[in-house]
Amino acid sequence: MTHRDRRSTCVRRMGHIGFKGGVALWYLGAASLAQGQAAPADQAQATTPDAAPPEITVTGIRQTLQTSIAVKRNENAIVDALDSQQIGDLPALSIGDAIESITGATSHRDHGEATEIALRGLGPFLSNATFNGREATNGSGDRSVNFSQFPSELINKIEIYKSQQADLIEGGVAGTIELGTIHPLDYGKRLISADVKANYNPYENRIRGASGWGWRGTASYIDQFHLGALGDVGISLGYQHRDINEPEETVAGSSTWFACDPENPSAKKCNEVSREDAAAGAPFYLAPNSLAFRQISQTDKLDAFIGGLQWKPTDTLDINIDTQYSKRHYIEDRHDLNLSEPTYNLQNVQYDDQHRLLHDEGTSSVEANGNYYERFETYTGIGGDVSWRPVDRLTVDADLSYSHTKRSTIQRQTRLRTDAKDIYNDKTPINNQRIPYVYDATGALPTVTFDPRFDPNDWTLFSDDARFRRDDDENRDTIYAARGDVAYDVGGFLKQLKAGARYSWRHTTANSSRNEITQNDRSLDAEVNEACRTYFPQQGYMADAPDRSVTSWATFDTLCQFQHYLGTEDPGPPADTRGIDSTDVTEKVWAGYVMGTYDSMLGATPIRGNFGVRVVDTSLVSRGLRSDLEVVTNPDGSIRLEPTGDFTGVSIKNHYFRVLPSINANFELRRDVIFRAAAYRAMSRPAPTDLSAGRDIRLADGTDFTSVADAIDQITASGSPKLQPIMSWNGDLALEWYPNKDTIVAGTLYYKQFAGGFIPVVRDEDFVIGGETVTVPVTQRQNSTQKSHIYGIELTLANRFSWLPHPLDGFGGKISYSHALSNFRNYDIRLGDVVDPTTGTVTPGIIPPANITGYSKDVLSAQLYYEIGGLSVQGIYNYRSHYFQDFVGGNAQLRYVSPVGTFDLRASYDVNRNLRLEFQALNLFNENRIDYMPVYGSVRQYYYYGSKFFIGARVRF
Template sequence: MNSRNQIRARMLRAALLAGAGSTLLIAATPAMAQDAPAPQAESEEDAIVVTGIRETIQNSINTKRMETAIVDALSSDDIGDIPAISVGQAIQTITGATTHREKGDASEIALRGLGPFLSNATFNGRDASNGSGDRSVNFNQFPSELVNNIKIYKTQQASLVEGGVAGTIEIGTLRPLDFGKRRLQADIKAQYNPYGDRIVGSGGIGWRGTLSYVDQFANDTIGIAIGVQRNDTNNPEETYAASTTWTACQASPVVANNNCNEYTRDEYGQNLPFYLVPNAYTFRQISETDKRDAIFGSIQWRPSDQFNINLDVQYSDRTYVENRRDLNLSEGRYGLTNVVYDENGIVQSLNGLSSIESNGSELARSEEYLGGGLSVEWQPSDRLTVTLDGSYSRTVRTEIERNFRLRTDPTDVNGVRTVFNNMRIPYTYSITPGSFVPTITIDPRFDLNNHNLFWDDARFRRDESKRHNEIYAGRFDVAYEMDGFLSKVSAGGRWSHLTYRDYDVRNGDFNLNPAIAEDRRINNLCRTAFPQQDYLSAAKGNSINSWATFDVDCLFREYMGAEDPGNLPDTRSVANRDVTERTLAGYVMAEYDADLGNMPVRGNFGVRVVNTRVTSDGLRSDLSVVTNPDGSIRLVTSGDFDTVTIKSQNTRILPSVNAIFEVAPNTLLRAAAYRAMSRPNPSSLGAGRTILLEDGTSFTSIEDAIRNITANGSPRLKPLMSWNGDLSLEWYPNKDSLLSATVYYKQFTGGFQPVVFNEDFTIDGQSVSIPVTQTRNSPDKSRIYGLELTAATRFSFLPKPLDGLGAKVSYNYADSNFKTQDIRLGEVYDPETDTVSAGIIPPANLSGYSKHVLSAQAYYEIGPVSLQAIYNYRAKYFQDFVGGNSQLRYVAPSETVDFRASLDLMKGVSLRFEALNLFNEPKATYMPVYGSSRQYHYYGAKYFIGIRARI
C-alpha cells in the first residue's frame, strides 16, 4: 500500500469508527430512556457487584456527576484495576485528553487539544517534579497498577490554587483505611515486541511484575499500603531525521560547490523565492533495554474521630540504554542543484553532495524520582476542618552519551582511490506529494555496506547532561460548614520552592587522524554486522536498508585508550541553567446550595491570588576560536566565568465561579467562568547561552559561528493568562450511561514572540556585539473556542448474551488563532526601535494544540470474559522543544488502536492480554513548516500477556 493509500485508509478507519460510535449512541438513546430505573429497581441493582471495565466507567460517570466543577475521571475501587498498561495510556481514554507519544507509549498529556504546558498536573494533590524541564508529570515513571484514580478538572475553582488554562490532571493512590479491606495482589506480564524480534540476538521479550499489599490494624485505626514493581522491557526504534536547524536558501544563484546562499533577515522584505533545507539527514537504528523499579507506600492513622493522618511516599528508578547506529549525510546545504520546491518553500526534489558518515553512540539515561508528603486533617468540631500538608518531590535525570564519527574520503581505508574525486558523495532527495516519507538515494557507485569507505576524520565525543528538579511545598486549608444558602466557606494558602538546575558538558571533539595503517587496523578490528533485519521496511519509498556499522566500545578503546574518557572535572558552562521559583498563593472560596424555584442549584465562587518570584543565574565567559583538523572552526569558553543574575516577579488574581442547575432529576446544566494561568516551563526560564554547532556544519568564518549563539531561556517570561467560560449539559439516564456536551471559550491576553537583544561577547580578545534571540510575552490577543462531546452506555436492552456490550465515545473540537513565531524565520521584535520585522514562514499555533481529538471505546463483559478495544485519533499539532527558543516543529495526525482482554480462571485469578498500537502507526514530524518532512519513527506493536492473582 503506498503512502497516499495509507492516508486514505486512516481517514476511512476514523470515519467508520466515528460513524459506528454515533450509530451506537443513537441506537442506545431509547434504551437509556427505558433503562431509567424506578427506585425499587435501583435498589436491586445496587445489590449487584459490578467489576472490571463496567465498574470503572460507572465510577467515572458518578465522579463527573457529583463534582462541582466540570470534571472527567477514570477511577476504580480496587488497586490495579485501571485498565491500561501505563498511566499515560489510561489518561488518553478520558474525554478531551490525548497524548504525545515517545517510544511508542503515551507521555505528555494535552487537554481539549491544548498543549501540556497549558495544564497543571499533580500527584496526590501536590506538584510533582520531572526530568524533562517542563511542568508535566512524567507519567511513565508511575506504574498504572499502583494508581487507582485519575481526575481531570476542565474548569477551575479557587481551592485548586494553581490550576491551568486547559485544566488540572490529578493522579491519586489509595489510602489504606479508606480502602477498608485486606488485599494481597500479584501481577506478572510478559511483553513481546515484534520490532525487538528483528534485532539480531534479541527476541523482543520483556516482562513486568507488580506486588501490592493493603491492610488495616489496631481496630482499623492504622492502615498500610505498599506496592512494588520491576519493569524490564525493550523499545527498539527505527527512524529517519533531519537536523533541528533549518535554513531558508535563496533559489538563485545556484551554488554547486559550496553551501547554498542563506536568505537573511535583512533581505526578507524583498520577497525572494526560497526553499527550506536542514543542515543534515540521519538514518538511525536503535536497540534498547529499559528497566524500572518503583515502590509506592502509604501509612494512614486515625487516632480519633478528630484526626486523620496520612503519609505517602513514591520512589521510581528508571534506566534505559540505547545503542544507536547512524548513517549521516552531514552536509544538507552543500552542492544543491535541480531544486524543485512549492510555494511554501517545501522541497519536492533536489540533487546534493555530502560527506557520508557511519556514526554510532551509546546513550544511557537514568531517572530517579522521590516524592511524598504528610497530610494532617483535624476536625475539632462537626463543622470545622483544618488540613495541613507538607510535600517533597525530586527528580534527577542523568544522560551519558558516547559517540563516534567515521567519514568518507577520496580513498578507502586501504588507500585505494574511489570513483569520487573528493569526500562528498552525490545523492538525490525526493518526496511524493501527500507522503511524509522522503526518498534519499545515494549514488549507486557508493556501497553503503562497505566498511572500508568509512574511516577518515575520526571524531569522539562524550556528552553528559544532568537535570535536577526539586520542589518543597506546604499547604494550609480551613473549611467551615454552614447552614443556609452558603453551605461551606473555605480558605487556605500554599507555599512552594522550586529549583531547576542542569548542565550539558562535552568532553570531546577529539578529532583523530593517526597513520593510515593504524586506521586500517582499528577499522578491521571494530567492524560489526548491521544489527537489524528489514530496517525501515514499513516506510514506503525508503531506499536505505542497511549500512556499515562499528562497535562503540571498541573504537573508543582503540582510538582513545579507554571505553569511557569520563566527565570533565569542571561542569560549568555558559549553557547551564540555575532557576529558583518561589510561589506564595492564597484563596477564599464559598460553596452554595439552594433552590431556584423548584430547581436545585449548587456551586462555588471564590478568588485566588498567586505571587511568583523567579531568580535565574547564568554564566558568561570569554570565547576563543579553535580550528578543527578538517578546517572548520568552533567556539570554546575560556574557563573563567562570571555569574549573571536575572530576577522577575508577578502577581495574578484569579477569580472563579461554578454553578450547577439540576434542570431535571437526571439532567444537569453546568456553567463556569474563571481566570486561569499557565506558567512557563522551568527550563524556559534559564539565563544561559547555547553555542550550538550542528554536526556537519563547516564554519568558514567567525561570523558564521557566532550566529549560532542563542539564549537557552527567557527568565522574564510571564505566565500565559486567559479568561474562560464553559457551559455543559449532562444527562445521566442510569449508572452506565452518560450523554454530555460542553462548549467553552478562552481569551488569551498575550502570545509568544521572538525578541532580539544585542549582547557583547569577547572573542579572541576582541569585544563583539552579537544579536541574541529570546522569547517575550507579546501584546497579541487571541482566543480559543471549542466543543466537547461525551457519550457512554451499556446496551442492557439487548438480549443475552449481547447485553454485556458497552461503548464510550468522546470528541473534542477546538479552534484557535494563537500565534507562535519561528525563532529564525518568523517575526522578530526589536526592543530598540519598537518594531516588528516580518518573517517568511507562517507562525504555528499553541504548542500541543490539535483541532480534533477523538476517542472511541467498545467493551464486552459477560461472566468471566472481558474485552475492550480503544481507538484514539489526534489531529496535527505544533510541539515546542523543551526549553523553548527553537524552530517550529509539527507532529502529523496520529491514530492508534489498542486491545485489552481478561479471563477469570477462578476466584481471584485472571488471565490478561493487552496489545498496543496494533497497526504499527508511525510518528511523523515536520519542520519548520507543516509538510516539510523532518522525522518519522517506527516502533511497531507491543503485546502483553500475564496473570493476576489476589487474595
Template sequence: MTNVTNHGFARGLDRVRLALLAGASIAAVIGAAPAWAQDTVPAPAEAPTATPAPTEVQEEENAAIVVTGVRETIQTSIQEKRNSDSIVDAVSSKEIGELPGQSVGEVIATITGASIDRSNYGPTEVSIRGLGSGLSMTTFNGREATNGSGDRAVNFGQFPSELFNAIKIYKTQQANLIEGGVAGLIELETRKPLDYKRRQLQAEIKGNYNPYQDRIAGRSPYGYRATVSYIDQFNAGSLGDIGISIGYQRNDVSDPVERFYTSSTWFTCNAAVVSTANCTEVTRQQGNAGTPYFHASNSYAYRQMITSDLRNAVFGALQWQPSPTLDINFDVQYSRRQYSEARNDFGTAEGRYNLHNVEIGDNHELLSADGSATLQTLSGLFKRDEKYLGLGGNIEWQPTDRLALTADFGYSHTKRLDITRQVRLRTDPFDIYGVRTPINNQRIPYHVDLSQSFLPVFTYDSRFDPTDYDAFSDDARLTRSQDGRDDEIYAGRLDASYKLDGFIEHVDIGARWAQRKFFGYSNDVNIDQTDPAVDRDVNLACRTPFAERSFFSDAPSPAITSYATFDVLCQFRNYLGTEDPGNSGDLRAVENADVTEQTLAGYAMATYSGHLGNIPVRGNFGVRGVHTEVTARGLRSGLDVIDNPDGTISLRENGDFTNTEIKSSSMRWLPSLNAIFDLSDKTRVRAGIYRAMSRPAPSALGAGRQITLETGTGFTSVTDAINSIIATGSPRLKPTMSWNGDLAFEYYANKDTLIAATVYYKRFTGGRIPIEADEDFLIGGENYSVPVTQTTNSKDQSDLYGLELTLSNQFTWLPHPLDGLGAKLSYNYAWSNFETQDIRYGDVVDSASGEVTPGLIPAASLSGYSKHVFSAQVFYEIGPVSLQGIYRYRSRYYQAFTSDNTQLRYVEGNDTFDVNLRYQLTKEADIRFQALNIFNEPRVEYMPVVGSTRNVEYYGPQYFLSLRLRLR
C-alpha cells in the same frame, strides 16, 4: 505531488477507518434510546429537588449483581463526574489494577478531551482540550510533581497504571486548586488504605512480546512486567485504626525503533543561487523582498536501534486515625528508569552542500534535489538514568462539628542523567588501506526525493556502497556527551473549612508556599583522531553485522535496508584504552539553566446551595492570589579573537566565565465561579467562569545563551564572525493568562449511561514572541554590543473556542447475550488563533523601536494544540469473558522543544488501536491479553513547516499476556 499530498491520502484512509468506527459506535449509542426512555422518571410539576447520589456502599447493598471489570470502571467514572463540584472528567475504579492501560498516560487518553504525545516507549505528555502539556498541571495526591524534561509536564510513562485507583481532569478552575492551568488540572490519586475497608494482596506477572525486537539478530523479543500490591487495616485499640498500602512494579522490556531524522537546525536557502558549497542563506528582509528560497537541513540520517528499558516503581501509604476527628496520612512514590539505546546511524553530513536541480513545494519545502555530501556512519550508545522521589504527609483535624483544619507538606525530586558515547567515521577519496575509491572524492553524489511520502528517498552514486566498511576511513571523532536535569520542589499548605447555615454552606481559606529549583547542563568532550593506521586497525577490529532484518519494511516509500555498522564500546577501547573517558571536569557552560522559583499563594472560597426560581443550584466561588519570584543564574563566556595569517580573524570561546543573575516577579489574581443546576434527578447543567494561569517551563526561565560562531575563515570583523546568539531562556517571562467560560449539559439516564456536551471559550494574554535586544559581550578584551534573540510575552490577545462530547452506554436492554455490549465515545473540537513564532525565521520585534520584521515561516498555534481529538472504547462482557477495544485519534499539532523553542516542529496526526481481553478463571485469578499500537502508526514530525520531514519513527505493536491473583 508533494509528500504532504501523499501522506494526506494515507491519512484519508485513516479518516475512513475512523468514520466507520465512529459511525458504528454512535449508532449503537443512539440505539440505547429505549433504555433511556425506560429509565427516565418524569419530573414533578412542583419545584424539583436534587437527589443525592447513592453512596458506594448503598449501591453494593442494593445491587442484585456485583458489577466488575470494564463496566464497573466506567460506572465509577460516571459517578465521579456526577458527584463533582465543577466540570470534571475521570476514569476511576474501586479496584487496584483495573484502569485500562499499561501506563498512566494511556489511561488518561481515554478521558474526554485528553490526548497523548506518544513515543516508542509509550505516552510521555498529555494535552487537554487540544492544549499542550505546558498549559496544564499534574498533581499526585494534591501535590505538584517534578520531571526530567525541563518543563512542567509529567512523564506519565514513568508511572504504572496498576498502582492508581483514580485519575481526574478538572476542566474548570476553583480557588482551592493549585493554579489549575489554562487547560486544566490532572489529579492522580492513590486510595487511602482505611477507605478500602478490606485486606487485599494482589500479584500480576505479565509477559511481553515485541515483533520489532524479533527482527534483531541475537536479541530476545520477550520481556516482563511484574506487579504486587498489598492493602490492609488494623485496629490498634486505644491508638485507633491504622491502614497500610504498598505496591511495587518491575518492568523489563525492549522498545526498538526504526528512525529517520535530520538536524534540529534548518536554514532558508537561496533558490536563485546554485552554490558549490553550502547554500546561501536568505534573511527575513531578502525573503520578504521576493528572493526565492527553500528550507534545508544540515544533515539527514537513518538510525537502527537496539534498546533496553528497565523500570522499578514503589508506591506506599500509611494512614492513622487515632480518633474520629483526626486523620494522619503519609505517602511515598519512587520510580527509577534505566534506559539504553545502542545506535547505528548512516546518512549525509552536509545536507546543504552543492544543492542543484532543486524542486520546491508550496510551503517552501524541499521536494527533490541533487547534491554531493560527505557520508558518515555513527556508532553510539545512549544511556538514561532517571529517578523520581515524591513524598508527603497531611493531618486532617476536626476540632468541632463545623471546623476542619488540614496541614499538608510535599517533596518531589527528579534527577535525570543522560550519557551518550559516539564515534563518527566519514567517507574520503581513499579507503582504510590508502587506495583511491572509485569516486575519488570525499563527497558522494546523491539524489533525494521527498515527494513520494513523508519518508525521503535517497539514491547514491552507483559506485558507492553504504555496506562497504572500507569506505569509512576519515574524520574519526569520538564524542562523549553528558546532559543532566535536576528538578526539586518543596511545598506546604494550610487549609481551613468552616460550615455555615443557609445559602453559604461552608467557607474555605488556605495558603500555600512552594520552592522549585531547576538545574540543567550539557557537557561535550570531542576527541579527533587523525592517524590513518589507527583508523584502519580500529575499523577492522570493531565491525559488526547490520543487526536488523526488514529495516524500514513498513514504510510507505523505499528506504535504505542496511549499511556498515561498528561496536562503539570496542571503538572507544581501541582508540582511547577505556570505554568511558568521563566528562570534561568542568560542567560550567553559558547554555546552562539555574532557576529558583518561589511561590506564595492564598485563597478564599465559599460553597453555596440554594434555588434559582424552582431550580436547585449549587457550586462555589472564590479567588486565589499567586505571587511568584524567579531568580535565574547564568554564565557569560568571553571570546578570543584569533588573527589568521591572511589578516582575517576568527573567534573562539576562551572559558573565562563571569556570573550573571536576573530576577523577576509577578502577582496574579484568579477569580472563579462554578454553578451546578439540577434540572431533574437525571439532568444537570454546569457553568464555570474563571481566570487561569500557566507558568513557563523552568528551563525556559534560565539565563543561558547559545553562541553560534561562523565556520571557515575570511572574516574581517567580529560581527561577521558571529552567526547568532540566542537566549536559551528568558527569566522575565510571565505566565500565560486566560479568561475562561464553560457551559456543560449532562444527562445521567442510569448508572451505565451518560450523555454530556460542553462548550468552552478561552481568551489568552501573555503569549510569546521573539525579540532582538542588544547585549554586551567581552570579545578580545573589548566590549561589543551584539543583538541577542530571546522570547518575551506578547501583548496580543488570542481566542480559543471548543466543544466536547461524551456518550457512554451499556446496552443492558438488549436480549442476552448482547446485553454485555457497551461503548464510550469522546470527542473534542477546538479552534484557536493563537500564534507561536519561529525564533530563527518567524516575525521578530526590535526591542528598541518596536518595529516588527515579518518572518519567512508561518506562525504555529499553541504547543500541543490539535483541532480534533477522538477516542472510542467498545467493550463486551459475558460471564468470565471481557473484551475491550480502545481507539484514539488526534489531528496534527505543533510541539515545542522542552527548552525555549528555537524552530517550529509539527507532529503529524495519528491514531492508535489497543485491545484488552480478560478471562476470569476463578474469583481470585484471571488471565489478560493486551495488544498495543496494532495499526503500527509511525510518529512523523515536520520542521520548520508542514511537509518538511524532520523525524520519522516506527516502533511496531506490542503484546502482553498476564496472570493476576487477588487474595482477600
C-alpha cells in the same frame, strides 16, 4: 462532609473502537435512550434515588465506567474522571494510556508510549498535573508529569478538572490532572495482589542476536489494623519491576533549518535568504542542516514503589503519609548514516509553493556515526497530610511535601567520515570526501540515492575525521511545598466556607558538558575500523515504510571504538563541567484563597457549586554564566569554541502577582439532567528551562571560514527569564444527562481568551572569542501583546447496551470528541516574525507561526467493550489531528506532528475470584509518527516503532 467526599462508587472503564464504529455506537446509544430507558432494575434505580435499590455487584470495565460517571456527576466543577474501586483495575499499561480515554485528553507518543498529555487540544504546558494533590517534578525541564514513572497498576483514580476552582493549585489553563492513590483505611479490606505480564515486541525480533521478549511484574499489599487506644492504622504497598525493549527506526533531519536562495546557488553551503529579502519577494526553499538514517536498539528498565500509611487515632484526626519512588535505566544503541552537508553544492532544486524542498542533487560528506545513549532517572516524592476536626463544623488540614527528580544522560558518540582515500590510503572510486547524491521528497518518505560508485555498506570508505564526544547532561528538579486549609460548615445557602494558603519552592538546574577528542592518524583509523566493525544490527530496516532507499550501512561498535582509540570506554567529563548554556532557576510561590461552597434552591431548581478567588505571588531568579571563548581548531580543519575557564555569573529576576477569581454553578434541571456554568481566570507558567539565562552558540559545519564570526551559525538564548505566565479568561457551559448508572450524554462549550502568544526578539550582545570582540544578534522570546482566542466543544456518550437481547447485552461503549479553534501564535525563533525590543518594530517572518504547543483541532477517543461472565474484551481507538510540538529545553524552531490514530486491544478472563488471565496489544496496526519542520508538510522525521503485546496473569487475595 463535602460533595467531593460523598462520591458514589460504581462503574468501570470502556473499550475503544474505530471512528466509524464510534459514530455507530453514538447512534445506537442514543436510540436506546430514546426508547424510554425501559430496562434493567439496577439502571432504573438511578433515576429514583429515594427508593432502596437491590444489592447488585458490578465489576470489571462496567464498574470503572459507573464509578467514573458518578464522580463526574457529583463534582461541583466540570470534571471528567477515570476511577476504580480496585487498585490495579485501570484498564491500561501506563497512566498516559489511561488518561487518553478521558474526554478531551490526548498524548504525545514517544517510542509508541503516551508521554505528555494535552487537554482540550491544548499543550501540556497549559495543563497542571498533581499527584495526591501536590505538584510533581520532572526531569524534562517542563511542568508536566512524567506519567511513565507511575505504573497504572498502582493508581486507582484520575480526575481532570476542566473548570477551575479556588482551592486547586494554579497552573491549569487547559485543566488540572489529578492522580490519586488509595487510602488503605478508606479501602476497608485486605488485598494481596501479584500481576506478571510477558511483553513481546516484533520490532525487537528484527534486531540481530536479540529477543523480542520482556516482562513487567507488579505486587500490591493493602491491610488495616486496630491498635486499641491508638486507633486504626492502614498500609498500602505497591512495587513494579519493568524490563522491556522499545526499538525504533527513523529517518531524520536536523533541528535547524535554513531558508536557501535557489537563484544564487553556491558551490559551498547554500546562501541564506533574510527576512527582509523574503518580504521583498525573494524565492527560497527550506532545507535541513543534516539528514540521517537511524537504527536504534533499546532497553528500558524501571523499578517503582508507591506506599501509603493512614492512621486514625480518633474519629476526628486522620493522618496520611504517602511516598513514591522510581528508578529508570534507559539505553539506546544508535547507528546513523549521516549526510552532514545536505545544503552543500545543491543543483536542480525543486520546491513547492510552501517552500518545502521536494528534490535536489548535491554532494555531502557521509558519516557512519555511533551513539551509545544512557539515561538514568530517579524520582522521589513524599507527602504528609493531617486532617483534624476539632468540632463538628470545622476541619483543619495541613500538608507538607517533597518532590525530586534527577535525570542524568550520557552520550558517547563516534564519527567516521568519507574521504578521497580509504582506510588503507588507497583512492576510493569517487576520489572525493563528498559523495554525490539525489534527494527526493515527492513521495511519502524522503529518499536518498547515492552515486552507484559509493557503497554505504563498505566499512573501508569511512576513513577520516574520527571524532569522539562524551556529552553529559544532568537535570535536577526539586519542589518543597506546604499547604494549610480551614473549612467551616456554615449551613443554609452557604454550605461551607473554605480558606487556605500554600507556599512552594522550586529549584531547577540543567547542566551540559562535552568532552571532545579528534584525531587524524590514518593508521590508527584502519586498526580501529577493522577491530570494531559490526554487521548491520537489524533485519528489514524501514520495511514497513511506503518508500525506502537506504536499507543498511556500515556500522561499528561504539564502545569498542572508544576503547581502541582512547583506551577506555568512558573518558569521563571534562575537568570543568560549567558552561554558558546552563540553567539554574529558583521559583518561589505564595498563594492564598477563599472559597465558598453553596447548595440551595433556585425556585424549584436545585443549585450547587462554589465561588472564590485565589491570589498568587511568584518571584524567580534565573542564574547563568558568561565567559570569554577560545577557538580550538580540529584536525579536520573545523573549529569549536570552548570557555576560557574564567566565568562571570549573571542573575536575572522576575516577579508577578496574579488574581484568579472563579465561579462554578450547577443546576439540577431534572434528577437526571444537570446544567453547569463556569467562569474563571487561569494561569500557566512557562517551563523552568524556558526561563534559563544561558546562551547556546551553534557553529556551522565546514572548514571554509575567514573569521570566527562567519562560523557562528546562530546564537540563541537558552531561555527567556522575563517571560510572563500565560493568562486566560475562561467560560464553560455544559449539559449532562444521566439516564442511569451506565449512561451519560454530555456536551460542553468552552471559550478562552489569552493575553498573547510568544514572539522572538533580537538583541545584540558582545562575545569575546579568540581574543577579539564579536557582536552577534541573540534571539530569545518574549510575550506577545496580541490577543488570542480558543473556542471549543466536547461531546461524550457512554452506554451499556442493556437494551439488546442476551448475550448481546454484555456490550457497552463510550465515545468522546473534542473540537477546538485557536488563533494563538508561536513564531519560529529563526525564521518567524521578530521584534526589535528598542523600537518595537516587527520584521515579518519567512514562515507562518504555529499555534499553541500541543494544540490539536480534533481529538477522538472511542471504546467498545464486551463483558459476559468472567470474559472482558475491549477495543480502544484514539485519534488526534496534527499539532505543533515544542522542543523541550528552551528556544528552538517549529516542529509539527502528523495526525495519529492508534488502536489498542485488551482482554481478560476471570478464572475465579482470585485468578485473572490478561492480554493486551498496543498500537495493533503499527501506526507510525511523522514530524515536520519548520512548516507543516516538510518532513523532518519518520518514526516506526511497531506493535507491543502483553500476556500475563493476576492473582489476588
